[in-house]
Amino acid sequence: MISAITFYLFSAITLLSAIMVITAKNPVHSVLFLILAFFNAAGLFVLLGAEFIAMILVIVYVGAVAVLFLFVVMMLDISFGDLRKGAMQYVPVGLLAGGILLFELISVFAVWQFAKSSETNIASPTPDPKEITNTEALGQILYTDYVFAFQVSGLILLVAMIGAIVLTHRKRPGVRKQNVADQQARTQSDAMEIQKVTPGTGI
Amino acid sequence: MNEFWLELWNAYGMQTVYMLTHIGILIGVILGAVAYYTLLERKVMGAMQRRQGPMTVGPWGLLQPIADGVKLLSKETIIPAQANGPVFVIAPMLTFTLALIAWAVIPVNAQLVLADINVGILYLFAVSSMGVYGVIMAGWASNSKYAFLGGLRSASQMVSYEVSMGLVIVCVLLCVGSLNLTEIVTVERPIWVQIMLFPMLIVFLVSILAETNRAPFDLPEGESEITGGFMVEYSAMTFALFFLGEYANMILMSAMTVLLFLGGWLPPFGIEALAIVPGIVWFALKTLLIMFFFVWTRATFPRYRYDQLMRLGWKVFLPFTLLWVVVVSGSLIYFDALPSKEKAPVVQESTLIDKVAE
Numbered sequence: 023m024i025s026a027i028t029f030y031l032f033s034a035i036t037l038l039s040a041i042m043v044i045t046a047k048n049p050v051h052s053v054l055f056l057i058l059a060f061f062n063a064a065g066l067f068v069l070l071g072a073e074f075i076a077m078i079l080v081i082v083y084v085g086a087v088a089v090l091f092l093f094v095v096m097m098l099d100i101s102f103g104d105l106r107k108g109a110m111q112y113v114p115v116g117l118l119a120g121g122i123l124l125f126e127l128i129s130v131f132a133v134w135q136f137a138k139s140s141e142t143n144i145a146s147p148t149p150d151p152k153e154i155t156n157t158e159a160l161g162q163i164l165y166t167d168y169v170f171a172f173q174v175s176g177l178i179l180l181v182a183m184i185g186a187i188v189l190t191h192r193k194r195p196g197v198r199k200q201n202v203a204d205q206q207a208r209t210q211s212d213a214m215e216i217q218k219v220t221p222g223t224g225i
Numbered sequence: 226m227n228e229f230w231l232e233l234w235n236a237y238g239m240q241t242v243y244m245l246t247h248i249g250i251l252i253g254v255i256l257g258a259v260a261y262y263t264l265l266e267r268k269v270m271g272a273m274q275r276r277q278g279p280m281t282v283g284p285w286g287l288l289q290p291i292a293d294g295v296k297l298l299s300k301e302t303i304i305p306a307q308a309n310g311p312v313f314v315i316a317p318m319l320t321f322t323l324a325l326i327a328w329a330v331i332p333v334n335a336q337l338v339l340a341d342i343n344v345g346i347l348y349l350f351a352v353s354s355m356g357v358y359g360v361i362m363a364g365w366a367s368n369s370k371y372a373f374l375g376g377l378r379s380a381s382q383m384v385s386y387e388v389s390m391g392l393v394i395v396c397v398l399l400c401v402g403s404l405n406l407t408e409i410v411t412v413e414r415p416i417w418v419q420i421m422l423f424p425m426l427i428v429f430l431v432s433i434l435a436e437t438n439r440a441p442f443d444l445p446e447g448e449s450e451i452t453g454g455f456m457v458e459y460s461a462m463t464f465a466l467f468f469l470g471e472y473a474n475m476i477l478m479s480a481m482t483v484l485l486f487l488g489g490w491l492p493p494f495g496i497e498a499l500a501i502v503p504g505i506v507w508f509a510l511k512t513l514l515i516m517f518f519f520v521w522t523r524a525t526f527p528r529y530r531y532d533q534l535m536r537l538g539w540k541v542f543l544p545f546t547l548l549w550v551v552v553v554s555g556s557l558i559y560f561d562a563l564p565s566k567e568k569a570p571v572v573q574e575s576t577l578i579d580k581v582a583e
Contacts, residue, residue: 024237050365051312057358081354086384092358093380096361096373156343157404
C-alpha cells in the first residue's frame, strides 16, 4: 500500500512537472521543472527495484546534462513573449512525434501482454533479483554479452563528440595564453635583479 | 476501520518510529558537528595565524556557535524586489536538504546505518552532484551580476571536478567489487592495492575541496572579485542555510573520504588491539582528520586563478585518473586480485538450498 502511495506521488509529480515544462512562462523555470521530472522518474525506477538505473539517471541527467542545459538557458537573452508567439504552428509536428512515440510504447507493452511466447524469445532473460543485484545483471549484459555493440556505440559517441568540437572550434587571433611549463621553469635569477642603491644616487 | 489502522501500525508503524528516531539523532549530531566545526575552523585558523580565535562568548569561546545561530535567526530575511521569489527561497533549502539526506547511507559503524542500500556510493555521488543546483539557482534568482557570476563559476567548477571524482571512485570500486558502502569498508585490501590507491586519495582530497567550493578553490564566493558570489543577496536564515549546507557538505565529503580510503570505522592500520575503542569513535576521529585538512588548506594556500583551476581539473586530474583506472584494472587482472564475486552468491545459494530443504 505504501509503495502504491509513493508510486502515485512520484508519477503525479512527474506528470505535473512535465506539463509545467511546456507551459512555464520562464525558460529557466521550464528547465527546473524538467529536472524535477527527471528526479521523480528516478524515484519511479527505485520503486521498480532498478536502483542502479535510478542513480545513473540522477548522476548523468540531473547532475551533468541538465546543469549544462540550465547553464545555456540562463545565459540566453530572450524575450519570453516573442518565444511563445510562433509556438502554436509547431503543434501538429509535436502531436505527430508524440503520437508515434505513444504508438511504439503501446505496441511494445502489448506484445508483452498478449503474445506470451515472446518471453521465450528474449535473448537475455531477466535474471532472478534474489541471486544477482541489478548492477551486476546490467554489467553482464553490457560488458560481457554485448561488449562489441557497447564498444561500437561508444566509438560512435566519440566520433560525434570530436565532430562537434571540430565543427565549432575556431582559433581566435590575439588571445594571450599562459604556458604553464614556461612559468614553472622561471627562476629567481631571470625574473628579478637585486641592486644596491646608495642614498642620493638612484639607479 | 480499527483493524486497518492496527495492521498499518504493525506493518509500518514501529519501523517508522524507529526510523524517525534514527533520523532525529543523526540530524541532531550533524547539526551539532556543523556548529562546532565553524568554531574549530576559527580556532585552528587562529592558532595557525598566532591569534586566539573567538574567546568572548562562554569559556574559551565555546558558546560562540550558539551566539552566531541566535544572531542569524533574529535578523531580517531580505528578498530583493527584482529577485525571482520562489527560486530564491528554494535554493538555500535545497542546498541544506541535500547536505543532510546524503547521510542516510553513511555507515558510521558496522550495522549502524539508516539505509544499507546496494548502490550506496552511487547515491552519495548523485546527491553530491545535485548540490550544484542550490548554487546555480541562487545565482540566477538573485538577479544580480555578482551572484550570477558566482553561480556560473560554481557550476562549471563542480561539473569539472565531478568527472575526476567519479574516476577516483571507479578505481576504488574496482579493488572492492561492490557499490555498497559497508562492503567498501570491510573488503580487505592487500598492501600493494592500498599503495596503488594512494595517488587517488590525493586527487580525491583536492577534488573535494573544489567540490565544496572551499579555499583554495573558493572562486564562486571570491570576495575580492565578486564580493561574495552566489550568496551576495542572501541574509539571515537564507544565508545561514547556505552556510550550514557548506559545512555539512564538508563533513559529508570527509566521511566519504574516510569510507573510501581510510577504512571507515575499522581501527587504523588493522591493529587488532585498538578494536576495544568503539568503531564509531574511530569513524569520528578519522572524519575529524579530513575536516582538519579542509581548515589547514584554507589557512595555508592562496586562492587559485580560475583558468588554473580549470586546467588542473581537465588537463591534469582527468588524464591522470583515467590512466590510473587503466593501471588499477590492469594490475588487478595481472596479479589475479580482482575481488572474487563467488563469495557472496555462494552463501546466498546455500541459504536458499537450506530453505528449500526445510
